[in-house]
Amino acid sequence: MLLEFDEQNRLIRDRSLLDPTHVVEEDRIVGRDEQLQEVTKMLRVALGDNRPPNLFLYGPSGTGKSLITKAVCNNINRICESRDIRFGTIEVNCQDLDTLGVAVYELASRAADKAGVEVEVPKYGVATKEKWDELYRIINENFDSAVFVLDELDMLVGRRDKKEPAFSRLLYQLSRAGANDELTAHISVVAISNDTKMMESVGSRALSSFTPEDVHFDDYDANQLQAILRRRKDAFFDDVIDEDVIPLAAAFAAQTHGDARKAIDLIRVAGELAEREGDDRICEEHVREAQDKVEKNRVLEVVRGISTQKKLCLYATAAVAAETADGSARSTTGYRVYQFLTDSLDTDQYHQETYVNKMKELTTYSLVEFERRSHGPSSGMFLEFRFAEYPETILETLREDSRLDMVGHEEVKNVVRAQLRNQR
Known part of the structure; x- marks a missing residue:
């Protein structure tokens, strides 16, 4: 059976381009020239012996916040390697982190992975201060400059008995550590959130030490989503996509808050459906079928x-x-x-x-x-x-x-x- 499927027409050539989390080259990033320039301009000082400013990137999901941050940091990393500067991007998604202590350990673990070393404190059973000390040790011993990317930061609320949310305390500690020389490496914090009002929940002490530069991301419109999909069209083999496929996928995604992830998922699922059905082309009907499948699958998975x-x-x-x-x-x-x-x-x-x-x-x-x-x-x-x-x-x-x-x-x-x- 596997061999029979293998002999069927294959329509998708490079599946990585159909993964919304895959970091693509800059020429594939569409409709975000202004944001790309702003983030690059502010983080590029990491190429010298300077500390980049802290950033707050906000806007709806699927509008390129994480993508641009990763692309810029990847470029900085490549240049730093050529200049013998030890640069690291320490990225965590805060969605599944329930307390400040867990978040600090996760940062230490990601930093250790980047540096190729071990975390020397346990995840549980020790005070959060010990985890902070371990994070500082790893950064100071292995990096000259580091950017902490805190994705979906507003999800890190922490225990309800605390006066301020855990993300506020995390921002305060990271920004204060750089100012108080607990971290000898130059560090910058990039906070990413879908909640435009997140900073209103940050405590006054954290706000005064964090003081970020704001970068706003709007929804993509249908034309921008079309351009994004056309930049990834080479994920498929030549001449296997009907002309109306990309405009239709972009239109569906534009109707639900201009989410680029949704557009890329739609065209990927459409291609997979066409492959499974043994068709030699991806057509409008595959996109409509993909739209139903993507929506209902996500909702069913949650609701059940x-x-x-x-x-x-x-x-x-x-x-x-x-x-x-x-x-x-x-x-x-x-x-x-x-x-x-x-x-x-x-x-x-x-x-x-x-x-x-x-x-x-x-x-x-x-x-x-x-x-x-x-x-x-x-x-x-x-x-x-x-x-x-x-x-x-x-x-x-x-x-x-x-x-x-x-x-x-x-x-x-x-x-x-x-x-x-x-x-x-």
Whole structure:
């Protein structure tokens, strides 16, 4: 069977170009000239005996923040090697780090990997200060200059009994260590976040020592997404992609917040579907099939593993987003729809704070994003949720749970519309 599949037409030539996390050459980076120049200009001082400034890169997911940072740091590393400068990029994704101590150990572990040495303290059972000391030791002994890249930093909240989030304490300690000579190497911190309001949660001490240069990343539009996909077209063999494939994949991705990762995933899945079906070309139908597959797979993967209460919170919020012109849902409105659902199903009903916390937890699956907002003194503060996929797809998937399907879809719509009228 393997040999039979091997003899079928192969359409994909270089799969690495269809991996959204793969660091590509600069000429493949599209629509980010300004951001590329800014990040390069500010980090290039690492090529000499100087400390680069700290950076805060913010904007929606899939807009090139991590890609540009990695590309610039890779170029700096190559030049530093030719100049006998020991440069390191210490990168961590904070999404799965639950405490400050775990984050510091992860930084030490990544630094040790880069340097080819061992971490000499355990991950658990020692004070966080010992982990900081070990991180400083590794950096000081093995690097002249280092950039700490903290991706999805806003996810590092830490224990709730602390007065400020763990990411604030991490920024404070790293930036202060460089100023207090605990680190003899020149270090810079690049904080990356989808939450444009993240810096508002940083404590005053951390903010005064971190003082970053801000670099904003907008959504990609359909034309930019097309250009990104055309720069990766050589991932496929020559003349196997129909002309309307790239514009359609870009249009789908542009509809869901201009996410380049989504566009690249779509065209990859379309190619894989065409290969599996034994077709000799990738056509529009493969892209449409890929769109359904990518959306439903992501949503199903999340929904199958979450609790009933999280499903209710997600359903209520998606129902609101499906009825708004811009696809957003206020936490205050979503909570009232959640109350209707729990009353209808005669199930436990939690306070609004718990509803908000459960929705925040769902951001770790990259299914929903939020921003803190206020529409004037009379409305107060609230969170505004936006979905990475179509809200309708999320609702359709959630209704596969027989209990949720007991509440009539039209009835929920009517409740949402009434709440939206009150919202105005």
